[in-house]
Amino acid sequence: MKKIKNHLEHMDKVKLREDLVHYVRVKKPTKKLWSLVRHILLIGISFIILYPIMFMLSNAFKPVEQYYDPSVIWIPKAFTFANFAVVLMVIDFAKVLWNTVVIAILPALIQTAVSMYVAYGLARFNFKGRKLIVALVILTVIVPQQTISTSLYASYRNMDIFGLIGWLSQVTGGAIKVPNLIGTPWVTILPSLLSVGFKGGLYIFIYLQFFSGIPKELQEAASIDGCGPIKTFLKIIVPTTKNITLSVILLSVVWNWNDYYTPAMFIRTKDTISTAMAGFQTQLENLHNLGIGAENIQTANTQIQAAALMSIIPLVILYVILQKYFAEGIENSGLTGF
């Protein structure tokens, strides 16, 4: 027995020496080579990803004449803000921004908070139907918005919650009317208050994963101290979610900001950033027909790049501020699958 052990130890030493030789002779050069290859790959893919932003930056400040000038590659020969002036002429930027805050950002923040609240209940309490609810949350993620939007449109148009408001209206003799929510910010705010807003199921799912990972003792200690469940949630649980919450806020603000479908479908009369951008080219053409803006619609590209740049700058700033939490938050979220 001892012999074998000695032999094994000896073998280990031999192996170690071999490994060392192998490392110095073979691994070190391959390591350097690998590091080089890695950087080339990463820089290449980074370039591909950053290309649209560089393209925007390059063209947004370019005088229109230089757009088709082959001698101008990246850096324009002269910088100009004329493109931005045209954008501001076409889009009432302050108004559109305010609309976006009300229609997209406010619901994003509400959605984040309510999703956290709901997910905590699903993750930390045992009650009848819990599993069914989790399955239904996932169902809401899978179903494409288009499937339900026709009927949803009708519901928003006659906002009669389970016939209650219609009944009230009859009782009061028409003093209370069944409201029409089409064209108002309520079509995004109301669902987010009930955590079924845009991509709401996904945020519930993310929080569900996070809450399943936190220690039970936190909750128990608080309840022994006489805290009710809601007080426990607000005082003990919410502060632990800082990273994940900032990440979800980033995601929900970005996705709501970029969402074209909901405002185009249910609001129409008020332009958000995304619907304004979608209509930008048409508006530019209208303006062009009146003799304002670019002389040639082909050269309007610089103006379109300027508009695109203006519409993503707030998101990029938000991303730069939050990306640290973003990487950390999702990494620690306990997202390890279903």
Added chain:
Amino acid sequence: METKAITNKRKRRSSLSKKQGRAGYLFVFPWIIGFLFFFLKPFVESFWFTFNDVTMQAQGLTPKFIGLNNYKYLFVEHTTYIPMLTAAIQNMLSEVVIITMLSLFIATLLNQKFGGRTIYRAIFFLPIILTSGVVFTMMSSVVGNSGLGSTDNAYLFQSTGLIDLLLQGGLSPATVSRISGVVDSIFSMATKSGVQILLFLSGLQKIPADAYEAAQIEGASRWDIFWKITIPRISPIIFLNIVYTIIDSFTSYGTSSGGNQMMMAIQSMGFGKTMKFGVSAAMAWVYFLVIVIILLFAYLIIGRKVSKIES
């Protein structure tokens, strides 16, 4: 005495679980109301619409029962629905394969320790922000309109003139278009992989370092380590990512030149000039059922294996 204590304990426990249950509903009730009114009602209603001719009037939608006519129209008369469906499935399959591999590859690179990786990470998650918007679609189509082949190609090569450079370098146009096709698909795939990279990275970081160390001591190669340690440990994330990519691919809007055309078609059938809400609902429902079937397949093929590995 003892039995009394036990029954007391039991009582307390049952009242505790009752309390727990009530508290649970307290947290979940906003979702339940929202689900019933803003999801289940329209969901069921839209299913009913698929059997009806639906017109919109001031007081709401009025359905008129027409049996299976909408489906008949879809599968017999509508010339593009089935090709669109198969195209969406093909598109999804290639996206799932390429995005899963690409994002795992990038996440593995980003998980290694080297200088500047925080900057790379910041760049690689950037597509999550940039590509979900109308701006991205609009911009790529704008640059495409300025006249250089397919949208994304033009987008990439327009000012760098790489295509011209390659052509002048003596390559045949066919080869050049193949090269540009590859770069084009890397571009669109890389910009669609942000969330997946993030999920993979989070999975990779949960693998304890001693698992790798033990394998290294035993002389396993990098390749072996990747297949025998990394892959099994992140297999739940692989499944999650495949599911995410399937859903993302099926619910995304393609550009005019490629990608998923179904979402746009469903929307314009209902709210475009035709105003055929019934047909639109039928289109959406068939599409939804296809998604469910594919997810079910994914679960049966991959999800089961994953749970086996886990246990």
